Structures are given as C-alpha cells and as structure tokens.
Amino acid sequence: MKLLTVIGARPQFIKAAVVSHELLKHSNFEEHIVHTGQHYDYNMSKAFFEELSIPLPKENLGISGGSHAQMTGSMMVALEDSMQRIQPDAVLLYGDTNSTLAAALAAAKLHIPITHVEAGARTGSKTNPEEINRICTDHVSSLLLACTEESLANLGNEGLSAQSFFIGDPMLDAFFEYSMYAVTPELVDVSTKHKIEVPGRFYYLTCHREENTDFSTLQSILDAMDMLDYPVIYPVHPRNRANVMAILGDKDYSNIVFADPLGYLESLYLVNNAEQVITDSGGLQREAFFAGVKCTTLLDFEVWPETMVEGRNILAQPGQESILHAMQIPQHIDPAYNPFGDGHAASKIVARIESAFNSY
Ligand code: UD1
Numbered sequence: 550m551k552l553l554t555v556i557g558a559r560p561q562f563i564k565a566a567v568v569s570h571e572l573l574k575h576s577n578f579e580e581h582i583v584h585t586g587q588h589y590d591y592n593m594s595k596a597f598f599e600e601l602s603i604p605l606p607k608e609n610l611g612i613s614g615g616s617h618a619q620m621t622g623s624m625m626v627a628l629e630d631s632m633q634r635i636q637p638d639a640v641l642l643y644g645d646t647n648s649t650l651a652a653a654l655a656a657a658k659l660h661i662p663i664t665h666v667e668a669g670a671r672t673g674s675k676t677n678p679e680e681i682n683r684i685c686t687d688h689v690s691s692l693l694l695a696c697t698e699e700s701l702a703n704l705g706n707e708g709l710s711a712q713s714f715f716i717g718d719p720m721l722d723a724f725f726e727y728s729m730y731a732v733t734p735e736l737v738d739v740s741t742k743h744k745i746e747v748p749g750r751f752y753y754l755t756c757h758r759e760e761n762t763d764f765s766t767l768q769s770i771l772d773a774m775d776m777l778d779y780p781v782i783y784p785v786h787p788r789n790r791a792n793v794m795a796i797l798g799d800k801d802y803s804n805i806v807f808a809d810p811l812g813y814l815e816s817l818y819l820v821n822n823a824e825q826v827i828t829d830s831g832g833l834q835r836e837a838f839f840a841g842v843k844c845t846t847l848l849d850f851e852v853w854p855e856t857m858v859e860g861r862n863i864l865a866q867p868g869q870e871s872i873l874h875a876m877q878i879p880q881h882i883d884p885a886y887n888p889f890g891d892g893h894a895a896s897k898i899v900a901r902i903e904s905a906f907n908s909y
Pocket of ligand 1: 558559560587589590594614615645646648678759787830
C-alpha cells in the first residue's frame with residue numbers, strides 16, 4: 550500500500566518519526582513523505598530529521614510564510630500536483646497546521662482517503678486558527694485517530710463516530726523512546742553556556758501562538774518571566790524574532806536566557822528537569838504532563854483539557870499577576886491517571902490504517 554505522509558511543521562516531525570519507524574517494520578507499506586516547507590530554518594526542520602532519523606522527504610515544496618490563505622492555497626496547488634504524480638492509496642496527516650489543512654483539502658478533492666492523527670481535539674474557539682484546521686480536516690477524513698477519549702467524544706458529538714478510534718498519543722511514544730537519550734545536562738548547550746543550575750532550578754518558556762505574538766502581549770509575558778525566582782530558558786520561535794529584538798532594545802531582561810529554537814532532545818531534557826513549564830504550545834503542555842512537571846498555559850482556551858486536572862496545567866492571561874497566580878497553585882499527581890494511552894500509539898495507527906484500507 551502506498552501511503553503519502555504530508556508534514557511541514559516542527560510538532561509533526563516528532564509524531565511522524567515514531568509512525569515512520571513503525572511503518573518500516575511492515576513490508577506491505579511504502580511510505581512517501583512530502584514536506585510542505587512550512588518550517589524551514591535548520592533548527593526548526595532538518596535538525597529534527599537528523600536527530601529523529603526520519604526518512605528523508607521525497608519532495609520539499611518550499612512553501613512558507615504569507616497569510617493563512619496564501620500559505621494554505623499555495624500548498625493545496627502544489628500538493629495536488631504531488632498527489633497526482635505519486636498516486637497514493639491513502640494520505641496520512643498529523644495535527645492542526647496549515648500544512649495539515651492544505652493536504653486534507655487537496656486529497657479529499659482527489660478522492661484519496663485520509664487518516665488524521667490527533668483528530669477530535671477542540672478548543673471551542675473559532676478565532677484560534679488551528680481550530681479551523683482541526684475541524685475541516687476531521688470532516689473530510691476517512692479514518693480519525695484520537696489521542697484521548699475526550700477527543701473521541703468530540704468526534705462523536707460531530708457525527709463522526711463510525712470512522713473514529715482512540716489510539717493514544719504518538720507524542721507519548723516519542724517521549725518514552727527519546728527521554729532515555731535526553732539525560733545529560735551537557736546536551737543542553739543553552740544551560741551549560743549560561744551556567745544555569747540543572748536539574749530543577751530553572752523555568753522553561755515557549756511562546757509562539759498567533760494569540761501571543763504581538764509586541765505588547767509578548768512584552769507582558771517577558772516582564773512576568775523577569776520577576777521569577779529562577780532563570781527562564783526561552784528558545785525564541787522565528788515568529789517572535791523581530792519582536793524580541795525590538796523589546797530587548799528597550800529593556801535588559803537579566804532573568805531570561807534567550808536562545809535559538811532547540812532540538813528535540815534538548816527540549817525533552819528541559820521539560821523533564823524544569824521547575825515548571827510556561828507555554829502556549831499544545832505539544833509542550835502534554836510533554837510537561839507526561840514528565841509530571843507543573844505547566845502554566847498562556848492562552849484563554851483549553852487545548853488539552855485532560856491535562857487541566859489537580860493543578861497540573863492552569864490557564865493564565867499574559868500578565869504578571871495572572872501568570873504568577875497560576876504558577877503558585879500546587880499540583881497533585883495521580884499516577885493512575887493517564888488519558889494519553891500506553892505509549893504504543895504508533896503501532897495502533899499502523900494497524901488501523903492497515904485494516905481500514907486493506908483492499909489496497
Ligand atoms: C505553526 C502552526 C502551529 C504549530 C506551530 C509549531 C499553523 C496555523 N500553525 O505555527 O499550529 O503549533 O507551527 O511551531 O499552521 N518562520 C521562520 N522560520 C521557520 C518557520 C517559520 O522564519 O523555520 C516564520 C514564517 O515565515 C512566518 C512565521 O515564522 O512568518 C510563523 O510561521 P508559521 O509557519 O506561519 O506558523 P507557526 O507560528 O510556526
């Protein structure tokens with residue numbers, strides 16, 4: 550069976566890595582990877598292919614930047630062409646990026662069946678661009694694979710039960726598989742360079758969502774980080790580069806270590822060893838939960854409500870008072886509570902694809 554995987558952004562590389570490794574064990578699958586080019590800096594893209602040994606993409610479409618419509622539209626046109634040349638039996642998509650949506654629309658119009666991994670996640674906020682991508686992708690897909698029972702229930706509420714299954718979160722597979730390699734502080738250039746005491750005596754901040762990238766919102770977040778009792782490691786997403794440079798022109802943030810985007814192993818090391826995580830990333834919220842590290846989420850909607858239990862992940866507004874309040878709420882961990890499956894999602898994804906499309 551010829552499977553076309555379309556990926557383009559950092560979190561998709563991590564999920565695709567574990568599934569691609571599983572697909573290689575099955576001789577009846579021939580996987581073709583197409584990279585849209587949405588993320589293109591070395592440390593946002595190629596570094597992940599090298600570090601996670603992801604099979605090299607057959608094509609890189611080189612499409613990034615611009616408005617949502619420009620990016621999504623250009624990707625659709627190029628992906629339609631790739632799909633017509635590759636002639637896949639099915640398409641495999643991950644998450645909620647513009648690359649996911651573009652591939653879903655192109656494949657659906659060519660009547661190619663789509664498998665969507667991370668299906669059913671809902672924030673209830675249609676001003677969140679990723680929510681539009683999630684809803685549209687789910688409604689044109691043939692096989693919907695949910696990371697949690699709550700996501701599965703969301704799909705049921707939208708009339709999609711027949712093609713939906715709970716398989717767990719492939720990010721948990723990756724977390725288990727790669728945490729064992731992410732154990733030495735020397736791995737983390739950024740902390741050794743800046744003499745940050747690890748483990749435990751630092752905070753880990755990531756912030757890149759459209760909701761938090763305007764100048765004043767980002768400045769309020771950095772002001773709050775500068776007040777904390779331990780240093781804050783902040784790898785700056787390219788989306789925020791220009792604003793961070795402008796903010797640093799006005800003020801010296803001595804408690805924040807600004808860094809380039811990190812590799813996956815460095816990031817895993819920081820999640821596993823941070824005092825707390827502060828983020829707006831859906832992936833990092835789940836990784837903090839897997840690691841048992843308290844998380845504060847800089848959004849006004851829940852992406853993964855399963856993590857928002859017993860003080861483990863608290864929403865905060867991008868101001869000092871709200872962030873400090875959230876960070877002070879203690880967390881309690883119930884080791885028996887694991888809504889994200891057993892860390893074997895990749896093999897279940899492959900088995901589901903095999904049985905759904907077994908006529909190919
Ligand atoms: C995208 C996804 C988001 C995901 C995130 C992970 C959408 C709508 N959003 O957001 O769901 O959580 O990726 O990081 O698809 N840029 C660079 N270098 C790069 C990549 C991007 O300079 O390697 C620039 C782009 O040119 C653009 C900006 O950063 O100007 C934003 O990038 P974009 O791909 O639009 O969205 P992300 O914020 O990365």
